[in-house]
Amino acid sequence: GAGVSQSPRYKVAKRGQDVALRCDPISGHVSLFWYQQALGQGPEFLTYFQNEAQLDKSGLPSDRFFAERPEGSVSTLKIQRTQQEDSAVYLCASSSRTGFYEQYFGPGTRLTVT
């Protein structure tokens, strides 16, 4: 596709529910990133994939957060037993091998935990 797409755009979950957020990166981009953006703050790094390999997951806030990219394209961020503090916008970004540092972001998924 032309850009990074994410679904759903909005998700409301009751505390304790599991959620799955999907990211479709730009075709051919080998690197994929997940960020969490709290209200009024800048995005914060969660995890990074190069193709299907998860090379850095240092930003995942707890073991309730899990990400995968099994075939090196689409990625899913899963949050188990959601808590109110998980409410945020979850952004996915991808980058090409040649544009090493420039990352291109999707529109994000706004998660609200009630």
Added chain:
Amino acid sequence: DQQVKQNSPSLSVQEGRISILNCDYTNSMFDYFLWYKKYPAEGPTFLISISSIKDKNEDGRFTVFLNKSAKHLSLHIVPSQPGDSAVYFCAASWLQGAQKLVFGQGTRLTINP
């Protein structure tokens, strides 16, 4: 610890004048800096970047300046246009950081007609 700081939460500029957005960083390992622009309900859009081996990069109306000794960078927009009204994020990265970006808190720029 906030490694990238944008100390001005908001900035208001008259159309046609220069907008200057500032960013400070603390980590000496950062070697690449980027500016992103964000409209409501959209993801950040890449605007311009600069490598630590340069002190200036220009792209049309946008110029980024890097002062490594002061650990400071700025984004200049000349002339400012109403469509420039958005939140601007400064971000930094480093080679050993596996490409992850560290963002500032953002500055909301409003261009007044």
